[in-house]
Every structure is written in structure tokens, then in C-alpha cells.
Amino acid sequence: MTTSVSGGLAIEGLHKVLGGRSIIHSLDMAVRPGELVSLLGPSGCGKTTTLRMIAGFLTPDAGSIKVGGREVVNLGPEHRPSAMVFQNYALWPHMTVAKNVGFPLKLRKRPKAEIAERVDAALTLVNLMHHKDSRPARISGGEQQRTALARALVQEPELLLLDEPLSNLDAKLRVKVREDIREIQQRLGITTVIVTHDQEEAMSVSDRIAVMNNGRIEQFSTPADLYSTPATEFVATFIGSLNRLEGRIEDGRVVPGAGVVGIRPEDVVFGPEAHPRGLAATVERVVPRGHFAELHLRREDAELRSYVTGVPPAVGTSGCARIEKWLEFEDGQLVGQGTPA
Amino acid sequence: MPRVLSRGVVVLLAAVLALFIIGPLAWLAVRAFAASWTYPDLLPDAWTLRWWSVVFSDRALGVAVQNSLFFAPITVLVSAAICLPAAYAFARFEFPGRRFFLIGVFAANSFPKMGLFVSLAALFYALNLMNTILGILVVHVLGTVVFMTWIPAAAFAAVPRSLEEAARDAGASKLRTFFSVTLPIALPGILVAAIMSFLSSFDEAQGTYLVGAPDYMTMPTQMYSLVLNYPTQVAAVFSILLAIPSVALLLAAHKHIVGGHLAEGFQIK
Ligand SMILES: Nc1ncnc2c1ncn2[C@@H]1O[C@H](COP(=O)(O)OP(=O)(O)OP(=O)(O)O)[C@@H](O)[C@H]1O
Numbered sequence A: 001m002t003t004s005v006s007g008g009l010a011i012e013g014l015h016k017v018l019g020g021r022s023i024i025h026s027l028d029m030a031v032r033p034g035e036l037v038s039l040l041g042p043s044g045c046g047k048t049t050t051l052r053m054i055a056g057f058l059t060p061d062a063g064s065i066k067v068g069g070r071e072v073v074n075l076g077p078e079h080r081p082s083a084m085v086f087q088n089y090a091l092w093p094h095m096t097v098a099k100n101v102g103f104p105l106k107l108r109k110r111p112k113a114e115i116a117e118r119v120d121a122a123l124t125l126v127n128l129m130h131h132k133d134s135r136p137a138r139i140s141g142g143e144q145q146r147t148a149l150a151r152a153l154v155q156e157p158e159l160l161l162l163d164e165p166l167s168n169l170d171a172k173l174r175v176k177v178r179e180d181i182r183e184i185q186q187r188l189g190i191t192t193v194i195v196t197h198d199q200e201e202a203m204s205v206s207d208r209i210a211v212m213n214n215g216r217i218e219q220f221s222t223p224a225d226l227y228s229t230p231a232t233e234f235v236a237t238f239i240g241s242l243n244r245l246e247g248r249i250e251d252g253r254v255v256p257g258a259g260v261v262g263i264r265p266e267d268v269v270f271g272p273e274a275h276p277r278g279l280a281a282t283v284e285r286v287v288p289r290g291h292f293a294e295l296h297l298r299r300e301d302a303e304l305r306s307y308v309t310g311v312p313p314a315v316g317t318s319g320c321a322r323i324e325k326w327l328e329f330e331d332g333q334l335v336g337q338g339t340p341a
Numbered sequence B: 001m002p003r004v005l006s007r008g009v010v011v012l013l014a015a016v017l018a019l020f021i022i023g024p025l026a027w028l029a030v031r032a033f034a035a036s037w038t039y040p041d042l043l044p045d046a047w048t049l050r051w052w053s054v055v056f057s058d059r060a061l062g063v064a065v066q067n068s069l070f071f072a073p074i075t076v077l078v079s080a081a082i083c084l085p086a087a088y089a090f091a092r093f094e095f096p097g098r099r100f101f102l103i104g105v106f107a108a109n110s111f112p113k114m115g116l117f118v119s120l121a122a123l124f125y126a127l128n129l130m131n132t133i134l135g136i137l138v139v140h141v142l143g144t145v146v147f148m149t150w151i152p153a154a155a156f157a158a159v160p161r162s163l164e165e166a167a168r169d170a171g172a173s174k175l176r177t178f179f180s181v182t183l184p185i186a187l188p189g190i191l192v193a194a195i196m197s198f199l200s201s202f203d204e205a206q207g208t209y210l211v212g213a214p215d216y217m218t219m220p221t222q223m224y225s226l227v228l229n230y231p232t233q234v235a236a237v238f239s240i241l242l243a244i245p246s247v248a249l250l251l252a253a254h255k256h257i258v259g260g261h262l263a264e265g266f267q268i269k
């Protein structure tokens, strides 16, 4: 399978009302050709609804969807240049793996020899040639997932859509399959939109992430950017972990105020010796997290969580905790970032 | 020891069940070949094929077999043509009166059959349908509506929508999706409905007798006159013939529905 010429995706002013409730409000999003973008957000924020509108299963009440520069909003799913991988894989149980993968080509009336060749290529790509003649019910969840992926890829779509593609796999397989998906996506250069509510998954595979909340995109940026410069308080708490405190920071301590400060746990540094910018703190709880540990610290001004690597201090240890970096929010929006003077 | 005991109980139960089911059939089979059989002998005094030749050489009986083999398949086809689209609509669309119609389908089976047929006969006299093929077909199809609607409706409803959406996404039109995905997956349920309809048509006697006799006699209606006019052995031969399609269909169904890959269709997650 060769690299497909993938167009980008441009969504403008997308609106959708379902059950009398406005689910998607004026959503704009531009995905560049060959880019992998995740739609990330809490349950019920409208990710699936958005994806289904892109795929053509739902008609938006307003807005435009362009794939490769072509308006597709009035086309049925069978006429759109996108291919979707469903959450439950949606493999046809009465067809073998090869028949499942070949069906889209059969619909396009491709010659038999070409179908056979492209099915083999797609199955080789996802490493499933040995299950060619198996029925979907007889193969494992991960293999079903890869069959569904092959069925989408064989169409050489301009746009690949995946709805929570990994949610039915166990933790270990999930990491492997998502790396496979990313690798294949990059190799083929195929524009891809993945829906997920798992931030780690989104962070590890995406070029950019659209963080959704209540039918809106809160921020659309690279994983690193979302983490270091979250545009809103929602994004800051949703991506990664955050100490959220009311007030502001003055001379390294939290003082009452109108705004909200957010401090990443890795920006809280705890040590046994006193520090000019630190305050006395005691360790109240230690939560092992594998290669690091999460400390719950009590200071006179606030309770802070901190990450340490190496051997963590024991519960009850006294020391000094300082804040190296923080985010400042007002009315939920980022207004500034602070570092000690 | 308890295991041996419980196995013994199972074997005993199976034997009783087998006797209960096979016993009368065996008696029937023996009777069909018996020249004479005096109580309390376990087996007939003499064997004969006379009753079979009586059946096969009697023109009226032959016609009855022909009629049955005509009405049953036609009934299934007509019933499927009428009921399957309705079943699909019940399964996939929400429309006003949906529940009413779904329950209404039971109406034909919820009244005493004879009462229904008598009022049907009154209607048929007015419409000149008495003693017509069409009239008999109407009676037969009526008796199959419940099977042909409810079972396929459940089968269609059990086809996950995402399987249909995946077909649309792959490039199939709505019609193509129905014939390539929905129908094959629902097929086991539809086959079951077709078999039950076939048997119900094959067995239908009351209504057929009322509407069709004496011009159109089918195997079950012919049974009535057999019981009255022929030796019991002929009735035995005839009931064996009447049972053949049921047994054949059940065997075929077993092979294709339980054993075949279609069964996997039911295991879809
Ligand atoms: N057909 C419908 N009628 C009414 N409301 C609907 C319908 N479909 C979805 N909704 C509502 O729209 C909202 C967004 O649904 P959607 O499935 O897009 O969420 P999601 O972001 O995919 O969530 P999840 O992570 O749980 O899958 C939800 O509140 C849901 O209840």
C-alpha cells in the first residue's frame, strides 16, 4: 500500500441540536493534510456526535465540512472520502476477515485480482494474513480491531476516523495498538481524527489535540503546548494533574485573591533543607506511582501535591516545599504564568 | 457413587422422554405396515404394504398431497412478501401506531379459530372467495402472520446498527446494505419463521376445510374423511406422510441454523 494523497479536513460553524438540546455549538476545526488529531473531552461533551457528522451518519443543523477542499456536508456516508473504525469494530459476522476487508472494494466494483491484492496488502500491513479466512467471532479483540483498521485503510480514504478505537482492549494491548496505529498513519500520511476520552492516549499519538467541553473546543494545540500553556482552567485540570488553589501567589506563598492558581505537581519541590523561597511542609501521604511517587504536603498556606523520583520521604517527614512555576486563571481563562522572581 | 446415581437418573429421564416422543410414532409406523393386529400382542399378526398402495393409488389422496405441497410453499412466499417488510419496519422505524400494529398481529391467533373462520366464511361468500385457491391462501397466510412478523422483527432488531453503518461507510447504498448485511445476519430468524409458517400451512385443517372442501382437499382435511371412511392403517400411513415435511425441515434447519456459520451471527457483541 502506497502513501495516499490525503486532503485536510476543515470544519466551520458546526451546529447540532439533539433531543431539543444544543449538543455542538459553532464548532470550528482545521486538520492539516497528514495530521493526526484527537478529539479529547469528558463523557457527553459531543465527541462522537462530531465524528458522526464528519462521517455522514448525522446531518448538522448548520455548518460546513470540507474534506480535501470539497464540501461533503450534503453527501451520504457512502459518498464521503472518509473511512471509519467503529468503537465495537462493527465487523460483519457472516464474512471472513478477508471478505470484510474486501467488501469496500467490491462495492467500488474493482476487478477481482486487484481486490485480492489490496486485501492482502492491507492485511499484511496490520499483520493479520494468518487470519485471512477466519470469521470475526473466532479472533481476539485486538485482531478484530486490526481487521476494522484494515477495512478502513484498504479504501485509501482521504480521512480516517476512529471512535474510541482502543477502549475495548486491555491496558497492555492498548499501548501496543495505539503505537501501531500511529506508525501506520505516519507511514501512509493519512489525515486522521481519533475520538478518545483518555488523555494519555491522546497525548501519546496526536500531532494536535482538540480539547472539547460542552460541545465546544476549548483549545486546539499540540500535546506539549496544552500541558505547558493551557488556555483555560478546564484544559489545565483535564490534561495532566494540577494543584488548583483559590487566590494568587506572592513571595512563594498562596495568598487570598480573586483568581485561581494552578500548579503542576512536578513544579512543587520538596526537600529536607530549608530554602529561601520555600515554606515548612510535612508529608501527609505518599502514593507510589511506579517510577515516581506522589506526595501530599501540608504547608501553612495550602495543601500541595508533589511528584518525587527516587526513594520518597516517609509519612510525617518535615522539610521545605517551594513552588517553581504556576499558572494564573481569571474567570476560567489563563491570564498569566509565574515563576519565582 | 452419587455421580453414577445421577447419571442413571439422566439416562432414565432420557429414556422416558424418548419413549414419550418416539413411542406413538413407532406405534404409528408399525400400524402402517400391519395387516391385522390383535390386542394385546406387542406386534402385528401379519405385515403388509397394502395400506401404502391404497394411499398411493387413491386419486383423491394423491390430489390432497399435491394440494398441500402447493399451498404450503406459496403461503410461505406470500406471507414473506407481505410480512417481512412490515417486520423490518417494526424493527427499525418509530412510527405512529407501531405498538398497536405489533400487538394487532396477534389478533388472528387470539380468537377461537372456528369463530374467526365462520365470520371469515361469511365475508368470503360476499367476496366470492369460497372454494377458491385465493380464499384458502388467505386463510393459510392469516395463520402465519404472527410467525412471519414477530420472529423476523426480532431478528432484524438484533442486527447492530453499527454493522449497517459500517456498510454505508464502506460505500454501500441503503438497499445494498440491507441485502448484503442486514438480511444475511437476520437470515436464521427468517428461516425459522419460514419453517414455522410452512408447517402451520401444512397442518392447517379447520379453515381449509371450511373454505375449500370439498373442491380443494389438503392432506390434513383429507385426514378427516380418512378416519371415517378407511381402515385405521391408512390413516397411519397418511400421518406418516404428513410428518415427513416437518421432520425433513427440522433436520435441514438443524444443519443450517445450529451447525452452520449463521449461528455465529447470534454471537455478535
Ligand atoms: N440521539 C440523541 N438524542 C438526544 N441526545 C443525544 C443523542 N445523541 C447524543 N445525545 C447527547 O449528546 C451529548 C453528546 O453525546 P456524544 O455521544 O457525542 O458524547 P461523547 O463526547 O462521545 O461522550 P462519550 O465519551 O461518553 O462517548 C450527550 O449528552 C448525549 O446525551
Ligand SMILES: [Mg+2]
Residues within 6 Å of the ligand: A047, A048, A049
Ligand atoms: Mg462517544
